Amino acid sequence: xxxxxxxxxxxxxxxxxxxxxxxxxxxxxxxxxxxxxxxxxxxxxxxxxxxxxxxxxxxxxxxxxxxxxxxxxxxxxxxxxxxxxxxxxxxxxxxxxxxxxxxxxxxxxxxxxxxxxxxxxxxxxxxxxxxxxxxxxxxxxxxxxxxxxxxxxxxxxxxxxxxxxxxxxxxxxxxxxxxxxxxxxxxxxxxxxxxxxxxxxxxxxxxxxxxxxxxxxxxxxxxxxxxxxxxxxxxxxxxxxxxxxxxxxxxxxxxxxxxxxxxxxxxxxxxxxxxxxxxxxxxxxxxxxxxxxxxxxxxxxxxxxxxxxxxxxxxxxxxxxxxxxxxxxxxxxxxxxxxxxxxxxxxxxxxxxxxxxxxxxxxxxxxxxxxxxxxxxxxx
Ligand SMILES: Cc1cc2nc3c(=O)[nH]c(=O)nc-3n(C[C@H](O)[C@H](O)[C@H](O)COP(=O)(O)OP(=O)(O)OC[C@H]3O[C@@H](n4cnc5c(N)ncnc54)[C@H](O)[C@@H]3O)c2cc1C
Numbered sequence: 001x002x003x004x005x006x007x008x009x010x011x012x013x014x015x016x017x018x019x020x021x022x023x024x025x026x027x028x029x030x031x032x033x034x035x036x037x038x039x040x041x042x043x044x045x046x047x048x049x050x051x052x053x054x055x056x057x058x059x060x061x062x063x064x065x066x067x068x069x070x071x072x073x074x075x076x077x078x079x080x081x082x083x084x085x086x087x088x089x090x091x092x093x094x095x096x097x098x099x100x101x102x103x104x105x106x107x108x109x110x111x112x113x114x115x116x117x118x119x120x121x122x123x124x125x126x127x128x129x130x131x132x133x134x135x136x137x138x139x140x141x142x143x144x145x146x147x148x149x150x151x152x153x154x155x156x157x158x159x160x161x162x163x164x165x166x167x168x169x170x171x172x173x174x175x176x177x178x179x180x181x182x183x184x185x186x187x188x189x190x191x192x193x194x195x196x197x198x199x200x201x202x203x204x205x206x207x208x209x210x211x212x213x214x215x216x217x218x219x220x221x222x223x224x225x226x227x228x229x230x231x232x233x234x235x236x237x238x239x240x241x242x243x244x245x246x247x248x249x250x251x252x253x254x255x256x257x258x259x260x261x262x263x264x265x266x267x268x269x270x271x272x273x274x275x276x277x278x279x280x281x282x283x284x285x286x287x288x289x290x291x292x293x294x295x296x297x298x299x300x301x302x303x304x305x306x307x308x309x310x311x312x313x314x315x316x317x318x319x320x321x322x323x324x325x326x327x328x329x330x331x332x333x334x335x336x337x338x339x340x341x342x343x344x345x346x347x348x349x350x351x352x353x354x355x356x357x358x359x360x361x362x363x364x365x366x367x368x369x370x371x372x373x374x375x376x377x378x379x380x
Pocket of ligand 1 (some may be wrong): 098130131132133134135136137138139140141164165166167239355356358359361362363364365367368
């Protein structure tokens with residue numbers, strides 16, 4: 001019989017207390033890890049992989065994934081309870097975000113049995129994946145992807161360039177969106193593929209971000225050969241596969257992690273009236289976001305999948321990060337540029353803030369989606 005959520009949570013807390021530091025008021029490092037300048041990216045990779053393996057061995061990985069693919073087959077209430085609890089601890093997270101939250105669920109939703117068989121290795125942390133969607137001329141306008149996959153006797157040959165590919169340099173596999181029908185310039189000409197990132201013709205060039213981190217890469221694909229069974233979903237059905245994935249991406253919940261950031265910020269002291277008011281506006285919005293997400297979680301547990309609400313939460317997350325970053329920047333003033341180690345985390349938050357308005361669909365695109373699909377306003 002399935003254990004109750006309360007019993008599960010007690011076991012989860014015992015596990016986390018035994019393996020991680022409980023810092024509900026500490027800096028939410030997992031939320032900003034991908035932007036940080038890492039002295040040793042390989043060491044970080046190893047820490048993230050080891051943590052995932054530990055979770056798997058203890059039965060805390062893939063809580064909602066089917067048991068035949070290495071998961072626990074539990075209802076989403078358990079995964080949400082775990083995520084809430086884990087957000088109070090310092091754990092090495094970030095490397096496997098795309099793999100666990102987007103690729104794995106997509107494979108489970110549309111993959112063949114052979115493609116789904118990657119899932120246990122994913123849960124054990126043995127396979128890092130990346131998402132090869134964006135291109136220099138196709139970001140918001142994803143249907144404009146021009147990377148070409150042409151048929152060969154044995155499968156497909158791929159040529160093109162991707163950009164902003166998170167964690168590509170650590171990835172063993174990629175989930176690629178390419179154009180298979182050049183006659184179709186938009187959605188119907190696209191197909192999703194699985195690509196081995198060690199294949200001849202794949203070149204990964206890391207890009208340095210303004211935060212100092214280098215989690216993104218440009219990926220060049222030059223006559224990369226794929227077998228016929230690399231197709232994910234239907235040939236010409238890449239748009240539907242991509243939309244399935246982006247649905248998973250928009251359902252992230254950062255409200256509680258932002259609560260940690262608020263508590264960090266309150267320690268700065270806010271003697272000046274106008275900066276204090278800005279900080280308090282950010283605190284109010286963070287509380288509203290956390291309450292909104294809690295309601296979304298309750299509805300999810302009751303069986304209502306997240307729809308447009310997830311887009312609203314995504315917009316609000318970017319807003320709260322920016323409000324907090326701006327208030328802290330005003331509070332610290334020129335001190336924020338000191339490289340003495342005292343303000344590094346805040347500089348990281350300030351320089352990472354724009355990314356929360358871009359990743360997974362820019363604010364403008366998300367607002368258009370809400371206007372058209374939620375409010376039913378006329379299409380622009
Ligand atoms: C942290 C982070 C991680 C990412 N990881 C990945 C990844 O792993 N894989 C991947 O494939 N991509 C990734 N991306 C890329 C991301 O998906 C794109 O940056 C995003 O979709 C925007 O595309 P773009 O950068 O080409 O901007 P553009 O689409 O060129 O947009 C430029 C500006 O124009 C505005 N704009 C564009 N079209 C419209 C319109 N129709 N109406 C109103 N305004 C518009 C945009 O809002 C934006 O302000 C990541 C980005 C970030 C920040």
